[in-house]
Amino acid sequence: MTRKLKIGITCYPTLGGSGVVATELGKLLAENGHEIHFITHSIPFRLGQFHKNIFFHEVEVNNYYVFRYPPYDLSLASKMAQVAEMQKLDILHVHYAIPHAVCAFLAKQIHGKGLKTVTTLHGTDITVLAQDESLKDLIRLAIHESDAVTAVSQDLIRETRELLDITTPIDLTYNFVDKRVYYPRDTSSRRGDYAAPDEKILMHISNFRPVKRVGDVIDIFRRVSEHVPSKLLLVGEGPELSRIQCQIREMGLENRVHFLGKQEDVAEVISLADLMLLPSEKESFGLVALEAMGCGVPTIGSTAGGIPELVSHGETGFLSPIGDTADMARNAARLLTNPSMYNQFRSACIKRAYGEFCNERITREYEKIYYRVLGMEAELPVPACEG
Known part of the structure; x- marks a missing residue:
């Protein structure tokens, strides 16, 4: 023994x-x-x-x-x-x-x-x-x-x-990812607190450091929201938070962005989202993308660091060069407006998370x-x- x-x-x-x-x-x-x-x-x-x-x-x-x-x-x-x-x-x-x-x-x-x-x-x-x-x-x-x-x-x-x-x-x-914790939750009763029934929810979770490029998150959301009715949920706190709040005001997006601060029940929060945004310039792994994957939420992200080892491009999400917010927004809109493709990605996310990780x-x-x-x-x- x-x-x-x-x-x-x-x-x-x-x-x-x-x-x-x-x-x-x-x-x-x-x-x-x-x-x-x-x-x-x-x-x-x-x-x-x-x-x-x-x-x-x-x-x-x-x-x-x-x-x-x-x-x-x-x-x-x-x-x-x-x-x-x-x-x-x-x-x-x-x-x-x-x-x-x-x-x-x-x-x-x-x-x-x-x-x-x-x-x-x-x-x-x-x-x-x-x-x-x-x-x-x-x-x-x-x-x-x-x-x-x-x-x-x-x-x-x-x-x-x-x-x-x-x-x-x-x-x-x-x-x-622990599949006993990270799985698609039924958030139908809470989703209405942040978005209308016809709106999609995009999410970003981080410690709001410069390497997370949260400014790119806002730009991606702005571009997506011009074509897809949507809301953005920002989860976490950090040094870039004040600057991001100013950026949101300057873009006139105050009514479309919700700040949730730090959250302990991450799986419950992630399950509210339709897409996770991770446009980092440095990311050795990208744990939040894996947590999203376990909850059946595809990731729109960058090709930084270890993200391509985690997010399978064209299968569990889409990856673009660092800073290419236009391409990230196009990929996001493409997924959000194609229910058949989205459901395929959602299933692939869960399968990959529970199998490989x-x-x-x-x-x-x-x-x-x-x-x-x-x-x-x-x-x-x-x-x-x-x-």
Whole structure:
């Protein structure tokens, strides 16, 4: 019988794709019988109610007066080592090279008893931080000192190798969707709050950073709404929000755009939409497109980063060059005005999400990596994932 593991997980616990994936993975691993210990500065927002086999360890930072800034990284490394010792952890799985993989490296040195570490690269640690020459060596160290490294897309693996001259193996482990959570919901009772019966709903969900090109979202919607009666729902918050509000006012679209802010029940919100808009200029994977796919909502997006690995062009959505809002709008209008094509895309979305990116399959891939790193034999049958 395969021994169950004690796994420490560190991630950013607030809103963000990496934190969502790390938290959902921890919950799935716990369902499989592993003991999961989250080591973060606050409870991950997707953790929710009590879960058997899941424990939370808060990282507290001492604001010692000689430090200009509270030394979170050092406190995290110390807490990792402490939890590893007290709970007899087999492995630390950290999400993001900076700072978490570096902290895990320090924790290994403190612990000194063969503690293993797995690092998952999600994107920003490579696409943004690795552009900073002052951080490159630190990121290389974090990657080289990890016992295994995973990345969420082939494109991210390519960029990691090119930017950092990394030759060590990197496992491709796509993000996943839990079909028990992400499925088409019946939102007929709520849809009327945002759109008339003859109107379509377009949606964008993000943290409203410049790389998300939310201005392009507005331009796509403006173009679509000239031909298709529609409304736009914007979900999330971030630094670009004020600028986008001004853009909407200047275009005279105030009555056609709804701001929903941050939402916890993402599947319920996505199910309101007819199309998801994702025109990003950088996107290592595009988790929101996968979540939309699970809910049967096609994506209109860009060819940035890992999006083409997720969205099958002409089957589960349409992809255009970054910034080509005219082409994106034409594709959106084409889908929204062709019910037969739309229904085909909707079915293909669910099939692809539940088949290629199902939670059982990706969780099993992570388990194989853990056992490989630990040098343990494990009987892990491949789950049957079907759309």
